[in-house]
Amino acid sequence: MEKKTFSDIDLGLALTLAKQPGAVLVDVRENWEFEEFNEGGINIPLAEIRQKRDLLAPYNTIVVICTNGVRSKVAAMDYCRVPEWTDKRIYHVKGGIIESE
Numbered sequence: 881m882e883k884k885t886f887s888d889i890d891l892g893l894a895l896t897l898a899k900q901p902g903a904v905l906v907d908v909r910e911n912w913e914f915e916e917f918n919e920g921g922i923n924i925p926l927a928e929i930r931q932k933r934d935l936l937a938p939y940n941t942i943v944v945i946c947t948n949g950v951r952s953k954v955a956a957m958d959y960c961r962v963p964e965w966t967d968k969r970i971y972h973v974k975g976g977i978i979e980s981e
Contacts, residue, residue: 884966886944886956888974894943895919897971903941908955919945919977926951929958941969949976 889897898905898921905921906929907914914923921943924932936942942959946952949972956972959965973979 884960884970886960886970886972889943889971890975891919891945891973891977891979894945894971894973897941898943900941902939903943904936904939905943905945906936906955908944908946908951913947917977921945926955929955933959933962940967941971943971943973945973945976947976948978949974952976 894905897903905919907918907921907923908926908929909923910925911923922935924935926946936959944952944956944959946955952972956970959968959970
């Protein structure tokens with residue numbers, strides 16, 4: 881079985897994808913960072929991504945974002961390891977929110 885991987889995308893494409901049916905934007909920054917500024921979607925801090933995985937089960941496209949792309953990459957790699965999620969498309973916003981400002 882081939883190893884599932886995520887795709888690196890930019891913020892513009894991420895926001896377009898997130899608006900499609902069955903897609904979700906997941907911001908893995910801390911709650912206070914999300915409250916301060918966000919691009920929408922749902923906030924699941926990196927430390928909680930495993931406990932809150934069931935929140936993402938209904939979606940088939942998952943777009944992960946953070947400030948600079950470091951935490952979101954970790955989350956995207958983790959999501960790629962979920963055995964039940966082989967059919968999900970997982971995207972990571974390369975460079976994060978900062979890159980796009």
